[in-house]
Amino acid sequence: MKRVLWLLALGLCCGSAAVAQEPAPTAPIPRPKRHRSGLWGELGSGPGYVRVACSDCTDVIGASGATSYLRIGGVISRNVVIGVEIFSLLDQTFGFASQDSNAVAETGTATITLLWYPGKSGLFFKGGVGAAFGEFSVPSDSTNVGTDTTSSGGGIGMTFGLGYDFPISRKFAITANAAAFVTALGDVVLPGHNVDDVIATVYQLSIGFTIR
Amino acid sequence: MTAPILAVLALLQFDTVPKPKPLLAVGEALLINLFVNRVDAWAFNQDWAHTGPKYWAKNLRLGWEWDEDAFPTNMFAHPYHGGLYFNAGRSNGLGYFESVPIAFMGSWTWEYLGETYRPSLNDWFMTSFGGITLGEMFHRVGATIRDNRARGFDRTWRELAALPIDPIGGFNRLIRGQWKATGPNPAEHDPGAYVLRVGGGIRFARRLAADTGFWSMGTVLVDLLYGDQVGQEYRAPFDVFSLRLLVTSQGINALRGSGRLYATNLNSPAGRNRHMLALNQRYDFIKNPSQSVGGQSVEIGINSRWLFGSKGFGIRTALFGDGIILGAIDAPGTGFGERHYDFGPGLGARWEVALEKHGVRFLRLFSQLEWIHAVSGASADHVVDFGGIEGALPITRRLGLAASSTIFGRVSNYTDGRPRDRREYPEARLLLVWTKAGFVPGQR
Numbered sequence: 001m002k003r004v005l006w007l008l009a010l011g012l013c014c015g016s017a018a019v020a021q022e023p024a025p026t027a028p029i030p031r032p033k034r035h036r037s038g039l040w041g042e043l044g045s046g047p048g049y050v051r052v053a054c055s056d057c058t059d060v061i062g063a064s065g066a067t068s069y070l071r072i073g074g075v076i077s078r079n080v081v082i083g084v085e086i087f088s089l090l091d092q093t094f095g096f097a098s099q100d101s102n103a104v105a106e107t108g109t110a111t112i113t114l115l116w117y118p119g120k121s122g123l124f125f126k127g128g129v130g131a132a133f134g135e136f137s138v139p140s141d142s143t144n145v146g147t148d149t150t151s152s153g154g155g156i157g158m159t160f161g162l163g164y165d166f167p168i169s170r171k172f173a174i175t176a177n178a179a180a181f182v183t184a185l186g187d188v189v190l191p192g193h194n195v196d197d198v199i200a201t202v203y204q205l206s207i208g209f210t211i212r
Numbered sequence: 213m214t215a216p217i218l219a220v221l222a223l224l225q226f227d228t229v230p231k232p233k234p235l236l237a238v239g240e241a242l243l244i245n246l247f248v249n250r251v252d253a254w255a256f257n258q259d260w261a262h263t264g265p266k267y268w269a270k271n272l273r274l275g276w277e278w279d280e281d282a283f284p285t286n287m288f289a290h291p292y293h294g295g296l297y298f299n300a301g302r303s304n305g306l307g308y309f310e311s312v313p314i315a316f317m318g319s320w321t322w323e324y325l326g327e328t329y330r331p332s333l334n335d336w337f338m339t340s341f342g343g344i345t346l347g348e349m350f351h352r353v354g355a356t357i358r359d360n361r362a363r364g365f366d367r368t369w370r371e372l373a374a375l376p377i378d379p380i381g382g383f384n385r386l387i388r389g390q391w392k393a394t395g396p397n398p399a400e401h402d403p404g405a406y407v408l409r410v411g412g413g414i415r416f417a418r419r420l421a422a423d424t425g426f427w428s429m430g431t432v433l434v435d436l437l438y439g440d441q442v443g444q445e446y447r448a449p450f451d452v453f454s455l456r457l458l459v460t461s462q463g464i465n466a467l468r469g470s471g472r473l474y475a476t477n478l479n480s481p482a483g484r485n486r487h488m489l490a491l492n493q494r495y496d497f498i499k500n501p502s503q504s505v506g507g508q509s510v511e512i513g514i515n516s517r518w519l520f521g522s523k524g525f526g527i528r529t530a531l532f533g534d535g536i537i538l539g540a541i542d543a544p545g546t547g548f549g550e551r552h553y554d555f556g557p558g559l560g561a562r563w564e565v566a567l568e569k570h571g572v573r574f575l576r577l578f579s580q581l582e583w584i585h586a587v588s589g590a591s592a593d594h595v596v597d598f599g600g601i602e603g604a605l606p607i608t609r610r611l612g613l614a615a616s617s618t619i620f621g622r623v624s625n626y627t628d629g630r631p632r633d634r635r636e637y638p639e640a641r642l643l644l645v646w647t648k649a650g651f652v653p654g655q656r
Contacts, residue, residue, distance in 0.1 A: 051275050055548055055588070060274050080309075127316070129537055131557065155587035156538055156557040158337075160316075182276060184333060186556070186587035197548065197588040199276045199333055 040081065042071040042175055044208025048089045050107065055197040063105070065091030067204045071113065085113040085128055085159065087181055089202045104137040107183050107200045109157030122165030122173070132157030132183035134200060136190065153185040153198070165210060173210040232305040240300035240380065241318035249326050260328045267328045278588040279332035280551040287497050287506040287540055288464065290335055294319055294343015295350055296380050302351045303381040308449040315343045334555050334588070337538040341508035345495040348450040349469050352438060354378030355400035363394065405440035405651045407572050411614055413643030415460060420502050420637070432459045433643055440571055440651070441515040442486040442528070446475040462500060470494040470511070478514065487516045494534065502637055503620055504553050505596055507539030524570040534560045539584045543624040544633050546590045554589030558582055570651040576602045591627040604645060614645045
C-alpha cells in the first residue's frame with residue numbers, strides 16, 4: 001500500500017512537473033469583437049416629446065409623438081464612426097393652440113453625425129449637424145371637413161445624445177438611444193396667423209437594430 | 213512633505229506638452245462661465261447676470277429661442293468666447309477633436325445657467341462652432357508667437373503678445389511656470405511654410421453709409437497663411453489655415469479664417485504639379501455700415517498648384533463648395549425686435565486663381581457666391597456674391613505696394629410679398645505692405 005502511495009505521489013509530481021514544463025497554452029488571445037469596422041447601418045424607433053418655441057411666444061407647446069431614425073455610415077477610427085442620420089417625429093394631435101389640436105405635425109432632420117465610443121464598452125456619445133424639415137397640416141375648419149392647410153419649412157438641425165450597443169452577434173447589435181434633436185424651422189404660416197421663428201426640440205428614447 | 217509638492221511643481225513646469233487632463237479642461241470651462249458671470253454681476257451689476265435656480269428651471273423648461281443681440285456681439289464676441297472654452301481643452305493636452313465637446317459644453321452651460329435670459333440657439337451655434345475655428349487658429353498662432361527656447365525680455369514679450377490671442381493658454385502656462393521654463397516647442401510652433409503680410413493704407417468704398425457717394429478711410433490689413441495648402445501633407449486638423457483681419461477706424465471690418473480639417477493627395481506627392489482634396493472649417497465676420505454678413509461653414513474642394521520655370525513661380529487654384537451651418541446677414545426689413553439681421557443655414561461656392569512665387573501670392577482673382585435661407589428674422593432668401601482682384605508689387609525684399617478692387621453684391625428675395633432688393637458695394641484699397649514668408653526648400 002505504501003508503495004502504491006509512493007508511486008501515486010511520484011506520478012503526481014512527475015505529472016505536475018510535466019505540466020509545468022509544457023509550453024504555455026496556445027489558446028487564442030481573446031480579441032475584442034469588431035463591431036466598429038466597415039460600413040454600418042442602424043434603424044430604430046421609440047417615443048418622443050417635442051417642445052416648440054417661437055419668437056413672441058410667451059410659453060412653449062409640448063406634445064408627444066412617435067419617432068423613427070435611420071443611420072448609415074462608416075468608421076473613422078477605432079472609437080469614432082461617422083454617418084448620415086435621418087430622423088423624424090410624427091404627432092397626429094399636435095396643436096399650436098388648444099383649438100387646433102387636430103393638426104398633424106411632422107419634424108425631421110438629416111444630419112452628418114459622429115458617434116464617439118470613449119471606452120471598450122458599447123457606450124457612445126453622439127453629435128451631429130445638418131438640415132431640418134417641418135410640416136404642419138391644420139384642418140381647414142372645426143369639422144375637419146375640407147382640404148387641410150399645410151405649412152412647411154426647412155432650416156437647420158442639430159442632434160446630440162448618448163446610447164449603448166448591446167452586441168448579439170459579431171454583425172448585429174441592439175442599440176438603446178437617448179437623444180435631443182434641435183430643429184430651427186423659420187416661420188410657420190397657419191390659417192389666420194403666422195408663428196415666427198419656430199424652434200422644435202425633440203427628445204427621444206429609442207431602441208434600434210444595428211448591422212455592422 | 214515638500215518633496216511631493218516639488219515633484220508636482222516640477223511636473224507642471226516642464227510639462228510643455230501636457231498630458232491630457234479632460235477633467236481640468238471641463239473645470240476651467242465652467243470656471244470661465246463662473247468668472248464672466250460674477251464679474252458682470254458684481255462689477256457691472258448687469259441684471260441678466262443675477263441668475264439662479266429659479267431662472268435655471270425656467271430656461272430648462274422653455275428651451276431655445278433666437279436672441280436680439282447686436283451683430284458684433286453674436287458673430288465676433290461669442291465665437292471669441294467659445295475659443296476660450298476650446299482652448300481650455302487644447303491647453304490641457306486635449307487634441308482638436310477632444311476639445312470640441314468642451315466648446316459645446318461650455319456654451320450650453322452658459323446659455324442655460326449663466327444668464328437670466330432664455331438660452332439662445334444662435335449663441336450656442338456661434339459660440340461652439342466659431343469658438344472651435346477661432347480657438348484652434350488662436351491656439352496655433354499663440355504657439356507660434358511663444359518660444360520655449362527664448363529667455364529674458366524676448367521670452368516675456370512673446371508670452372505677453374500671445375496673451376490676447378490665447379488667454380486661457382497663456383494663463384495655464386503662467387500657473388505652470390512655463391512663462392520662464394525653457395524646453396522644446398510644441399509641433400504647432402513651426403507651421404513649416406507660412407506667409408505673413410501686414411499692410412496699412414487707404415480704403416475707398418461706395419455706398420458705405422448711404423446710397424450715394426464715396427467714402428475713404430484708413431485701414432490695416434493682416435493676412436496669415438499658416439502652412440501650405442498643397443505643398444504640405446495632412447498631419448492634423450488646422451495644420452494649414454488662412455486668416456485675414458481688416459481693421460478701420462470703425463473697428464474690425466472683417467475677420468475671416470479657413471482651416472483644413474482633413475486633406476488627401478489627388479496625385480503623386482512627388483509630382484511637379486499638386487492637387488489636394490481638402491475639407492475645411494470656415495469662419496466669416498464682415499461688418500461695416502453697409503454690410504453685415506458672417507457665419508460658420510464647412511467647405512470641401514480642391515487646391516491645386518502648377519509650377520512653371522525653375523524660380524518658384526506658379527499658379528494656384530482653389531475650387532470649393534460649402535454648407536453654411538448657420539449664417540447671419542442684414543438687408544432692408546430683416547431681423548426681429550432689436551436685431552437687424554437674419555439667421556439661417558445656406559449653401560455656397562468659391563473659386564480663386566493666383567500667381568505666386570514660393571507660396572507668396574502677388575496677383576489673385578477670386579469670387580464667392582453664398583445663399584442663406586432665413587430661419588429667424590424676415591421670411592427671405594439672401595444671395596451674396598463677392599469677388600475681385602488683388603495685386604502686390606514688391607519694392608524691396610519685404611516692402612511692397614498692394615492694391616485691390618472688389619464688389620460685394622447682395623440680393624434678397626422675400627416670401628412675404630415685399631419687393632426684391634438688390635445692392636452692390638464696390639470698394640478699392642491701396643496699401644503699403646510688409647511681407648514675411650517662409651517656405652520649405654525642396655517641398656513640392
